[in-house]
Amino acid sequence: MKSGFGFAKPLMEVLQLITFLLLVFFPLGKSDLAAERTALIALRLAVGGRSLLWNTTDQSPCRWQGITCENNRVTVLRLPGNGLIGQIPVGIFGNLTQLHTLSLRLNALTGPLPSDLAASTDLRNLYLQGNFFSGEIPSSLFGLKKLVRLNLALNNFSGGISPSFNNLTRLATLYLQSNKLTGPIPELSLTNLGQFNVSFNQLNGPIPSSLQKFKADSFLSTSLCGSPLSPCPNEAVPPASGGSSSNNSNSGGKKKLSGGAIAGIAIGSVVAFLLILLILFLLCGKKSSRKTNDIATMKQLPSEVEIPREKHIRGGENGNSNSSEYSGAATAAVSAVTTSKTAADSKNKKLIFFGNAARVFDLEDLLRASAEVLGKGTFGTAYKAILEVGTTVAVKRLKDVTISEREFREKIEAVGSMNHENLVPLRAYYYSRDEKLLVYDFMPNGSLSALLHGNRGAGRTPLNWETRSGIALGAARGIEYLHSQGSTVSHGNIKSSNILLTKSYDARVSDFGLAQLVGPTATPNRVAGYRAPEVIDARKVSQKADVYSFGVLLLELLTGKPPTHAILNEEGVDLPRWVQSVVRDEWTSEVFDLELLRYQTVEEEMVQLLQLAIDCCAQYPDKRPSMAEVTRRIEDLRQSSLGQFQDSQADVVDEDGSSRRTNSIDSGPAPSSLMMD
Numbered sequence: 001m002k003s004g005f006g007f008a009k010p011l012m013e014v015l016q017l018i019t020f021l022l023l024v025f026f027p028l029g030k031s032d033l034a035a036e037r038t039a040l041i042a043l044r045l046a047v048g049g050r051s052l053l054w055n056t057t058d059q060s061p062c063r064w065q066g067i068t069c070e071n072n073r074v075t076v077l078r079l080p081g082n083g084l085i086g087q088i089p090v091g092i093f094g095n096l097t098q099l100h101t102l103s104l105r106l107n108a109l110t111g112p113l114p115s116d117l118a119a120s121t122d123l124r125n126l127y128l129q130g131n132f133f134s135g136e137i138p139s140s141l142f143g144l145k146k147l148v149r150l151n152l153a154l155n156n157f158s159g160g161i162s163p164s165f166n167n168l169t170r171l172a173t174l175y176l177q178s179n180k181l182t183g184p185i186p187e188l189s190l191t192n193l194g195q196f197n198v199s200f201n202q203l204n205g206p207i208p209s210s211l212q213k214f215k216a217d218s219f220l221s222t223s224l225c226g227s228p229l230s231p232c233p234n235e236a237v238p239p240a241s242g243g244s245s246s247n248n249s250n251s252g253g254k255k256k257l258s259g260g261a262i263a264g265i266a267i268g269s270v271v272a273f274l275l276i277l278l279i280l281f282l283l284c285g286k287k288s289s290r291k292t293n294d295i296a297t298m299k300q301l302p303s304e305v306e307i308p309r310e311k312h313i314r315g316g317e318n319g320n321s322n323s324s325e326y327s328g329a330a331t332a333a334v335s336a337v338t339t340s341k342t343a344a345d346s347k348n349k350k351l352i353f354f355g356n357a358a359r360v361f362d363l364e365d366l367l368r369a370s371a372e373v374l375g376k377g378t379f380g381t382a383y384k385a386i387l388e389v390g391t392t393v394a395v396k397r398l399k400d401v402t403i404s405e406r407e408f409r410e411k412i413e414a415v416g417s418m419n420h421e422n423l424v425p426l427r428a429y430y431y432s433r434d435e436k437l438l439v440y441d442f443m444p445n446g447s448l449s450a451l452l453h454g455n456r457g458a459g460r461t462p463l464n465w466e467t468r469s470g471i472a473l474g475a476a477r478g479i480e481y482l483h484s485q486g487s488t489v490s491h492g493n494i495k496s497s498n499i500l501l502t503k504s505y506d507a508r509v510s511d512f513g514l515a516q517l518v519g520p521t522a523t524p525n526r527v528a529g530y531r532a533p534e535v536i537d538a539r540k541v542s543q544k545a546d547v548y549s550f551g552v553l554l555l556e557l558l559t560g561k562p563p564t565h566a567i568l569n570e571e572g573v574d575l576p577r578w579v580q581s582v583v584r585d586e587w588t589s590e591v592f593d594l595e596l597l598r599y600q601t602v603e604e605e606m607v608q609l610l611q612l613a614i615d616c617c618a619q620y621p622d623k624r625p626s627m628a629e630v631t632r633r634i635e636d637l638r639q640s641s642l643g644q645f646q647d648s649q650a651d652v653v654d655e656d657g658s659s660r661r662t663n664s665i666d667s668g669p670a671p672s673s674l675m676m677d
């Protein structure tokens with residue numbers, strides 16, 4: 001046993017001695033697998049692990065948790081978040097020579113990496129992030145020529161980044177963020193490198209040209225300079241007086257501004273300010289003249305949706321304290337869409353309510369309500385309207401309704417009769433020649449799309465597994481209900497912006513039944529990423545096409561990525577194809593949204609949901625499950641994750657000192673997969 005690894009504690013020495021004896025005596029004359037078994041037992045002895053419950057009476061380690069074998073050799077060892085503590089002694093990995101995937105991430109492993117890791121020359125995926133490994137990144141690592149994914153983030157590695165990384169010619173992922181690395185980054189000419197991060201280190205100097213293709217996120221909180229960060233001092237405008245030697249790239253750039261440049265900026269700012277004043281002045285003049293027109297129009301047209309611009313100016317004259325939240329632009333838009341009607345058209349027309357919906361307002365109330373544009377969709381524009389009685393509703397103003405009044409009423413009655421807790425209830429509608437309004441319950445937490453993809457920055461509450469799987473289940477139940485209304489009934493436009501959320505984040509499916517009301521110009525499923533491959537005419541959809549779209553939505557929930565996006569520089573790869581390629585390449589764990597990282601204990605369920613999503617996205621419709629089966633599978637996996645979720649919540653609360661693990665892993669692989677790895 002080498003003595004150079006600084007074991008301080010006597011306990012460690014005892015464990016090492018046992019390890020040594022095991023390794024020396026047991027493997028003699030045994031098969032390779034037996035030697036590997038002994039090495040694994042030595043690993044468990046050395047670094048323990050509260051959840052490493054291997055049944056060692058079973059002679060084949062291939063059946064132990066976290067281990068996969070091929071041709072009777074251990075090829076995958078995955079023990080993420082298993083509570084492994086301490087230093088891995090030399091003598092273990094020297095026996096695991098066939099490993100191609102090693103994941104020990106999110107444990108409490110300390111000390112340097114064991115030098116005999118170099119013996120695992122088949123290693124392709126090495127995930128060690130979220131431990132306390134220290135010392136320099138060992139040179140033995142650079143002999144692992146087959147490495148594709150290397151994640152050493154969130155450790156205590158120190159020293160410089162070696163140019164020997166260039167030996168790892170297949171490297172596609174290199175994550176070194178949140179360590180104690182110092183010095184400059186060498187030029188790395190790794191042609192396959194698509195994921196790279198060195199943020200939160202003490203690195204300085206210019207960013208090598210080969211790495212300038214990565215975004216600034218890859219170099220956060222360092223003293224590096226040059227593209228994509230601010231220019232290095234010697235790249236800046238020649239200084240008017242004395243150069244700066246600051247290695248803070250931001251301040252370096254500023255100090256070098258010449259007097260002329262400063263004068264130019266000052267003059268430019270004054271001119272811009274005057275221009276803005278002029279524009280504001282002109283706009284105000286225009287606005288007040290338009291306001292007069294609006295009031296006149298409204299007097300003539302009592303059924304118009306009132307424009308609350310005046311309320312801004314006069315401070316909520318109808319007593320609606322919320323009116324100030326509405327922007328002039330939004331209200332102007334309301335005005336614009338409602339001034340085309342005639343009084344005669346809307347007179348004597350009423351809001352038609354469905355079922356037992358409380359009739360606490362009528363058309364007049366609705367048209368008087370403060371309104372805010374929520375967004376424009378395929379079928380028209382949606383508004384949030386706050387009625388004087390205090391009720392808030394969502395109003396959809398349909399465009400392109402080409403069918404006859406009778407047909408419209410028949411179809412909308414069918415939509416209104418749909419009644420399920422996971423559908424956004426249609427409360428009422430209004431039909432006139434020029435105006436068709438649908439009144440829905442307002443969903444205060446907006447759409448799943450906004451929740452997943454909007455504002456990912458600071459201050460966002462991470463979306464946990466419980467919430468995501470709950471949304472998946474709610475949405476599945478809503479769609480299953482629609483499908484249960486008849487074999488020809490489908491939604492036709494399942495996507496994350498049509499899954500709306502209640503105050504308690506329960507999912508409600510919206511926009512069902514609208515495709516039959518509008519003309520061909522309003523083609524649903526505009527977002528191609530959700531459209532099943534067999535759907536050529538977006539208006540001719542089927543239940544199995546809904547299942548496909550729902551599969552994409554599940555992938556969106558699991559990956560946090562929008563359905564079509566640029567991945568690894570391949571523009572426009574859609575989500576199912578990307579996930580499938582990741583799975584094929586044996587790095588399944590990387591598909592999961594980083595926010596799900598903290599829920600280690602539900603890894604199994606996450607993989608099950610991923611499998612379900614992949615099944616839903618099968619190319620051939622008859623290979624896809626029915627929505628009833630989809631619902632059942634989500635119910636089952638949520639059932640099994642319920643207890644584990646409570647445990648993991650406790651972990652997160654207790655984490656305190658190690659909270660960096662749950663919050664700041666930039667984009668390293670998420671929980672490992674039991675399915676494909």
Ligand SMILES: Nc1ncnc2c1ncn2[C@@H]1O[C@H](COP(=O)(O)OP(=O)(O)OP(=O)(O)O)[C@@H](O)[C@H]1O
Pocket residue numbers: 374375376377378379380381382394396424440441442443444446447493497498500510511524525526
């Ligand atoms: N009942 C509602 N409560 C809260 N927000 C809503 C409601 N209905 C729609 N919205 C929001 O209004 C916006 C526009 O919705 P709309 O359904 O008109 O279009 P879309 O869903 O974006 O696209 P598409 O029409 O293709 O489905 C969306 O951001 C949606 O989240």
